[in-house]
Amino acid sequence: MMVGPLATRKTGAWRALLGALGSLVGLKVVSYVVDSKAISKDFVYDSxxxxxPEWNFGLxxxxxxxxxxxxxxEVSKQHWIIFMAIILDNSKLLTLPIGKRLGLPNNV
Incomplete structure (x- = not known):
């Protein structure tokens, strides 16, 4: 997560980082940028x-x-990077409030 005042080259810094990472591993790097002020918390996460009593999966x-x-x-061979504020332990297992467990792959 990158935080700072306006016009301090945050966007340029993360684009350079993504470019370097893509060059280093030789794969296409995809990022998801979410503006937390533009959408509700229920839309970002689940609700x-x-x-x-219906569960709605979030973004x-x-x-x-x-x-x-x-x-x-194997066709796309993409590495995915997500810029979101979340804490996962070393097991890389995300447990949703409804009990569903999502195991994250090593490249995430």
Whole structure:
């Protein structure tokens, strides 16, 4: 996560980092940038609809599922980088509030 005042070259710094990482490993690097002020917390993460008791997966969970689905894809061979504020332990296992567990691959 990069935080700082306006016009301090944060965007340029992370683009340079992505370019260097892509050159280093020889693969296409994809990033997801989320402006936390532009969307609600329920949209970023998951939420429970109080009216219908239906679980709605958020943007973060959908991105993680997309990463997991694409890891074995030998055609694209993409490394995924997500810029989001989340803490995972060394097991790289994300447990959703509904009990679903998502194991993250080593390249995430």
């Amino acid at each position: 429970l609809n109080p009216t219908t 973060f969970t959908n991105i993680i599922c997309k990463i997991i689905d694409n890891v074995g894809d």
